[in-house]
Amino acid sequence: MSVIQDLIAALGPGAVMTGNNVGARHRSDASLTGDTLPKAVLRPDSVDSLAEALRLCHRHGQSVVPQGGMTGLAGGANPRPDDIALSLERLTGIEEIDVQSGTMTVLAGTPLETAQQAARDAGFLLPIDLGARGSCQIGGVLSTNAGGIRVIRYGQTRDNVLGLEAVLADGTVLTSLNKAIKNNTGYDLRQLFIGSEGTLGVITRAVLRLRPLPVGRQTALCALQSYEDATRLLKSAQLELPGLSAFEIMWEDYFRFNEQAVGLRHFSETYPFIVIIETEGEEPDDDGLQDFLSARLDDGLILDALIAQSEKDRLGFWAVREGLEMDRLLPNLVNLDVSMAIGRLGTFAEDCGAALLARFPQAHVSFFGHVGDGNLHIAVSVPEANEADIGEISRIAYGFVRTYYGSISAEHGIGTLKRPYLSYSRSEAELELMRSIKAALDPKGILNPGKVI
Ligand SMILES: Cc1cc2nc3c(=O)[nH]c(=O)nc-3n(C[C@H](O)[C@H](O)[C@H](O)COP(=O)(O)OP(=O)(O)OC[C@H]3O[C@@H](n4cnc5c(N)ncnc54)[C@H](O)[C@@H]3O)c2cc1C
Numbered sequence: 205m206s207v208i209q210d211l212i213a214a215l216g217p218g219a220v221m222t223g224n225n226v227g228a229r230h231r232s233d234a235s236l237t238g239d240t241l242p243k244a245v246l247r248p249d250s251v252d253s254l255a256e257a258l259r260l261c262h263r264h265g266q267s268v269v270p271q272g273g274m275t276g277l278a279g280g281a282n283p284r285p286d287d288i289a290l291s292l293e294r295l296t297g298i299e300e301i302d303v304q305s306g307t308m309t310v311l312a313g314t315p316l317e318t319a320q321q322a323a324r325d326a327g328f329l330l331p332i333d334l335g336a337r338g339s340c341q342i343g344g345v346l347s348t349n350a351g352g353i354r355v356i357r358y359g360q361t362r363d364n365v366l367g368l369e370a371v372l373a374d375g376t377v378l379t380s381l382n383k384a385i386k387n388n389t390g391y392d393l394r395q396l397f398i399g400s401e402g403t404l405g406v407i408t409r410a411v412l413r414l415r416p417l418p419v420g421r422q423t424a425l426c427a428l429q430s431y432e433d434a435t436r437l438l439k440s441a442q443l444e445l446p447g448l449s450a451f452e453i454m455w456e457d458y459f460r461f462n463e464q465a466v467g468l469r470h471f472s473e474t475y476p477f478i479v480i481i482e483t484e485g486e487e488p489d490d491d492g493l494q495d496f497l498s499a500r501l502d503d504g505l506i507l508d509a510l511i512a513q514s515e516k517d518r519l520g521f522w523a524v525r526e527g528l529e530m531d532r533l534l535p536n537l538v539n540l541d542v543s544m545a546i547g548r549l550g551t552f553a554e555d556c557g558a559a560l561l562a563r564f565p566q567a568h569v570s571f572f573g574h575v576g577d578g579n580l581h582i583a584v585s586v587p588e589a590n591e592a593d594i595g596e597i598s599r600i601a602y603g604f605v606r607t608y609y610g611s612i613s614a615e616h617g618i619g620t621l622k623r624p625y626l627s628y629s630r631s632e633a634e635l636e637l638m639r640s641i642k643a644a645l646d647p648k649g650i651l652n653p654g655k656v657i
Pocket of ligand 1: 233234269270271272273274275276277279280281292312333334335336339340341342343344345346347348349350351352353401402403405406407408615616619652655
C-alpha cells in the first residue's frame with residue numbers, strides 16, 4: 205500500500221486531505237515564500253493518532269512538515285512538493301490549570317490567545333506574547349522559541365516551559381509533563397525540541413509556567429539623543445523600576461515613518477531615538493514610572509517624555525512601534541531580526557545602515573527592536589527589488605552581524621530563509637554537533653527536511 209493509503213486506513217479519511225481538499229494556507233507561512241502545496245495534509249485529533257501517522261511515515265521514509273498557525277517568518281513550515289504536512293489544528297485544548305503550582309497544561313494546536321485568555325480567567329498571566337497571538341499555536345511558538353516584547357521581564361518562550369511532550373520521527377511518544385521549576389535529572393531533553401523548528405520531533409503538549417496577573421500598567425514614550433543614552437536609560441530602568449516589562453527602541457527614521465503611517469504625531473520636535481518603557485505592577489495607580497521619568501528629565505538623560513493617560517494613548521504608542529502598516533506601504537519589505545551584545549547595537553546599526561544605503565540608495569532602511577534583549581529588527585525595502593537584491597540585503601546585513609559576533613536570528617528562527625547563513629553565527633564544531641543530534645533523533649531525515657541545518 206502507498207503511504208497515503210496506509211494513513212487513510214489508520215487515521216480515517218477525515219484526517220487525511222489530498223488533492224483539491226488541500227487548502228492554499230498550507231502552502232506558505234507568513235514569510236509568503238512558500239510556492240508549493242504538500243501532497244497531503246494530516247489532521248490527527250489525538251496524540252495517539254499523530255504518533256501512528258509518524259510511525260507510518262517513518263516506515264515509508266515519507267518526509268513530514270509540522271504546521272502550526274503558519275505565522276512563522278522564516279519559511280519553516282513551508283512544504284516541498286513531496287512532503288506531507290502534519291497540521292496540529294485539531295489537537296487543541298487546555299487540559300489543566302493548576303492554581304497551586306501556577307502551571308497550565310495545554311495541547312500544542314491551541315492558539316496562543318486562547319491559552320492567554322484561559323490563564324487570565326483563572327487569575328494568572330501567561331507571559332508569552334507576540335503580535336501573531338490570534339493565529340499562532342503553542343506548538344509553533346515553542347518550536348520557534350518565539351520572543352516578543354515581554355522577554356525583558358519573563359524571558360523567552362523556553363524560559364516559560366516546565367514540561368513537554370513530543371513525538372519522535374519513528375512515532376515514539378516522549379512524555380515529560382514536569383511541573384517543577386527545578387529539575388536536574390540529566391540532560392534537559394525538553395530544550396532540544398524548543399527552538400528546533402520541527403526538525404527533531406513534533407510537540408504535542410506543554411506545561412507552561414504562569415505568573416501573577418499584573419493590575420496596573422504604565423506606558424511612556426521617551427525621546428533621547430543617542431544610542432548610548434538609551435543603554436544608560438535601560439540600566440537605570442532595570443535598577444529602579446521593579447515592574448519593568450517592556451523597553452523598546454526606535455531609530456528616528458522608523459518612528460517618523462510609522463507615526464505618519466498611522467496618522468499620529470507625539471512630539472513637536474524630531475529626536476534621534478525614541479524608547480517605549482512599560483511597567484506592570486500590583487497596584488492600579490503605581491506612579492513609579494512618573495517619578496523615574498521626572499528624575500531622568502532633571503538629569504538630562506531624557507530630552508522629552510510622554511506618559512499614556514488612557515488606553516487610547518497607550519495603543520497609539522504601540523501602533524507606531526508595531527509598524528503594522530509597513531508591509532502595505534513599503535514594496536518588497538524585508539524584516540531581519542538579529543541580536544548581539546547590547547553595547548554594540550548602536551554602531552552595528554550605523555555601519556549596517558550605511559552599507560545598505562550605499563548599495564541601494566533608493567532603499568528605506570530603518571531599525572527598531574527589543575534593546576533590552578540585544579535584539580534589533582532591520583526593515584529594508586528596495587523598490588523593484590529582484591530575488592538577487594533581496595539575497596544581497598541579507599548578505600550585507602548578516603556580514604555585519606558576523607563581524608559583530610552576533611546572531612542572524614534572535615527570535616524568528618532559521619527555517620529555509622536563513623539556512624544559508626547559519627555558519628555566520630555558529631562554528632563548524634557546533635554545526636557538526638547539531639547534525640549528529642539530528643541524525644540520532646531522526647536517522648531517516650523525515651522531519652522537516654531542508655530546514656535549519
Ligand atoms: C504579525 C506577526 C507578529 C510576530 N511577532 C513575533 C514576535 O514578536 N516575536 C517572535 O519571536 N516571533 C514573532 N512572529 C513570528 C513567530 O515565529 C510566529 O508567530 C510563531 O512563533 C509561530 O507559530 P505558528 O504556530 O504560526 O508556527 P508555524 O509558522 O506554523 O511553524 C513555525 C515552525 O514551527 C514548526 N512547528 C509548528 N508547530 C509545531 C509542533 N507542534 N511541533 C514541532 N514543530 C512545529 C514548523 O514546522 C515551523 O518550522 C510574528 C509573526 C507575525 C505574523
